[in-house]
Structures are given as structure tokens and as C-alpha cells.
Amino acid sequence: MSFSSDVKTELCKIRPPAGGRLPLAYGFLLFSRSFSVKGIKMQTENEAVARFFSRLISGEYGVECLIKAGGGKRRVYGIDVSSEADRLKLLASVDFGVYEGKINRETLRSDAQTACFIRGAFLACGQISDPEKNCRVDFSVKDKALAQEFRELLRENYIETNLSVRGSGYVVYIKRNEMITNLLTFIGASMRSLELIETSILKSVKNNLNRAANCDNANLDRMVEASYRQREAIAYLDKKGILQTLPDELIKTARLRQDNAEASIKELCALSGEQISPSGMNHRLRKIVEIYTERKK
Secondary structure: OOHHHHHHHHHHOOOOOOOOHHHHHHHHHHOOOEEOOOOEEEEEOOHHHHHHHHHHHHHHHOOOOEEEEEOOOOOEEEEEEOOHHHHHHHHHHOOOOOOOOOOOHHHOOOHHHHHHHHHHHHHHHEEEOOOOOOOOEEEEEOOHHHHHHHHHHHHHOOOOOEEEEEOOEEEEEEOOHHHHHHHHHHHOOHHHHHHHHHHHHHHHHHHHHHHHHHHHHHHHHHHHHHHHHHHHHHHHHHHOOOHHHOOHHHHHHHHHHHHOOOOOHHHHHHHHOOOOOHHHHHHHHHHHHHHHHHHHO
């Protein structure tokens, strides 16, 4: 099962609080595939969601829903309210078409009711990608005005979203992990919210370790390259009899590098027996390379 399917299965197990069944059903219905006199239909790939929707509508309104399973390898469950009288009953329950906006706020008088409504919306049209990858939540909404009102409702509950066009519909989406965990916690998927936080922390630690390893490798490469150039310069100056004419500290440093090809600058300082800093040691080696570069022209 996918992470999105796991989240929805967890949400279906939550018992709505007192006064929460209607907002939950309303969110389900309003964000379903169609919600009008002509048809009330919902479609999902999650069997638990299909059965939960059917039980909810039947228990809250006494309306029977027909569930049909179809598709090939990926099963799709369609839920249809076939009776026009039942459809009218459902539409009337939330004053659909009467309220001036798309979302009837009269049904959302408390935070708990709002959470139930958003939970229903997520179950009807939401998806969340695998947190192991780049986690993102999408709400596929058929109407722009509904999408904008829904974004405002989420914003009022500290969940910032974006809006994009997809085909003939719209997508209200969330990309920031902080906002995604806010959403999951608010609608009741607390276990999945904690899982997302844990995954995010592990990914951050792993990325930091990878960056540190890459940095160490880059530093090692630079050290090896610098050591090679230094030894090349020393060998040339030695062969041409130039090395012996240099100041004693440069001669001593050159011999130290020849005898310790893989040593770091700090290690050369420790081996020198002198009170010399890494910057001082580095300065001597650079001077040797500069003399080599001048003499080789």
C-alpha cells in the first residue's frame, strides 16, 4: 500500500466527534467527483474509503449508495447515489446552492467540525506522495471558486497552500513539510504526521552526512593534488641543484614533504619539530612551488 492509502485508511478508522458527522459527510460530498441534482458520485482506489463513505452517508441520511468496483490491475471503486430524491435530500442538508459561497460555513462552527470537513475533502480528492521522496499533498478540485475558498479555510487553520491548473480542474497543493504535518495533525492522522516528521529528520541527517562526506572527499582530493605539485616542484629543484641554494627552512620543509607524501599540513607541522602554524607551513610549501614555477619558465 502507498503512504497516501495508509493515511486514508487511518482516517477512516477515526470516530467523528459529536456534531462532526455532518461536516465530514459534507466535505466528502462537496469534493467528490460530482455533487449536484443530476448526480452525486465519488471515485477512489481505496476500498476502505469507498465503504466508509457509503456507511457515513447511509448512517447520517438513510441514503443508500451503490458501490461498483472496476478497472484492471488498479482497482477503482465508484460510489453513486442513484435516487434523485436522495440526492435532493443530501443537497438540502447543507443548503447547497443557497449559500452565496461554495462552502457553507454555517456547518463549520468549531475547529473540530472544520477538521472533519477537511478530512472528508482529503478522503474524497486528496493525495499525499511518499515522504521518502519529495512529499506533497494535492487536492484535486473541479471548481476554481471552490478551490479558492478551500485555500482560505486551510489558511485560517495555519495551513498555507498553492494553486495550479490541471486539465479542466484545479489543484490545491502543499509542498512544505511543516504545512503537511500541520494538515495531517489537524485532520487526525497524527501517527502519519509523526512518521513524516521522523522521515524528514532522517533525510536531513542523511543529507548532512552526504554533504560532509562529499566535502571531506573534495578536501582529500585537493590535498593529494597539492602534495603531488609540491613534490614535483621539490624533485625538479633538487635535480637542478636549486634546492640547496634556498633558505634552510625551505630546504627542511622540502625534505619533510618528500618523506611524508600523504601527510596533511597539520601533520607536517607536528613532524617538523618546530613551533610552526599550518598557515606558516603552507606558506613555505607555496614559496617552493612559486620558485619552481619561476625557474621552469
